[in-house]
Amino acid sequence: MSGTATAAGFPPGSAGALLSIDLGAIAENWRSLQAAVGKAACAAVLKADAYGLGAARVAPALAAAGCRRFFVAHLDEALALKPLLPASATLTVLHGPTPGAEAEFAARGIQPVLNGRAQVDAWSALARRLDRELPAFVQVDSGMARLGLSPTELRALAADPRALAGIRVAGVMSHLACADDPGHPANREQLERFRAARRLLPPAPASFANSSAIFLGEDFHFDLVRPGAALYGLAPQAGMPNPMRPVVSLQARVIQCREIEAGAPVGYGFAWRSAQPSRIATVSVGYADGWLRSLCNRGAAWFDGTLLPLAGRVSMDTITLDASALPEGALRPGTLVELIGKHQDVDAVAARAGTIGYEILTSLGARYARRYLEAPATA
Incomplete structure (x- = not known):
């Protein structure tokens, strides 16, 4: 993929441009990130059609490299990928279930991220109706004010012993706002808020680091990291040499x-x-x-x-x-x-x-x- 391109292998009358996507480089980027986080597991974020590169091709390549945890934004993305992945793979939907979609998640074995009290309550109600435990991630807002249980919701949930009835908390997660800037004070501030939030929830694996946060150090790795952009060759930290292929x-x-x-x-x-x-x-x-x-x-x-x-x-x-x-x-x-x-x-x-x-x-x-x-x- 270097040097000057020629028209070789590009059929006459075809499209106006040729986009080449190196699946081997994506797999190697995942392996290098997995090595960087040691005992933590390395997932792969495949939302937005694997950042526009074709999730149907990217997902099997990552699975062949050893990845078994995958995150997408929407249920439809998860349903399209499920037949392409090993039975041992876990698909998690970052936006959680839209109202009324909870039964489809459970029936298809797709794991939601619960981002607010309404999603928690709906998932718990479904688990009680089905009379079985349902897995889910619980997201807390550690300062980004985007998705996740607000501090008020989190305190109310922690005070309600029945709030998580029927829910197996597969993981607790949050998201960093400034991880691409290693010196930004918000990174440590969010880390301390995330640690405090975990103490209010049942013991569960924790996930905090996106691509950039992997390079903030071991304190940010916890049990599971969720790289997206770095897998696809983007520089994880602004102004720093890019370690990705x-x-x-x-x-x-x-x-x-x-x-x-x-x-x-x-x-x-x-x-x-x-x-x-x-x-x-x-x-x-x-x-x-x-x-x-x-x-x-x-x-x-x-x-x-x-x-x-x-x-x-x-x-x-x-x-x-x-x-x-x-x-x-x-x-x-x-x-x-x-x-x-x-x-x-x-x-x-x-x-x-x-x-x-x-x-x-x-x-x-x-x-x-x-x-x-x-x-x-x-x-």
């Missing part, structure tokens, strides 16, 4: 090249004008493919080690590149230029777009031709 590369087709005169405008709104005679390459990727419009006059592509600045606005289906630095004829219709790869990774694209790598990955469009590089067979 790159997972994706993206090459896009040139549609047309043209010479323009000095001062000529390019694209919608005439947002870019050439300062000198220039060569413009139109490339078959746009915001409909997840190439964000904020990359206007800020994005870039690469060809044979040469930077090709994005000239003008990102259109729905195309971008225009200033290819003046290349020799005449270097780019022709059908040539592939690099948008993500050796010269700029997902985090670098995100920085140019003024966003984060998560948004870039999950925005990558469905129109790409996808090539999966299989993980090596393991014993």
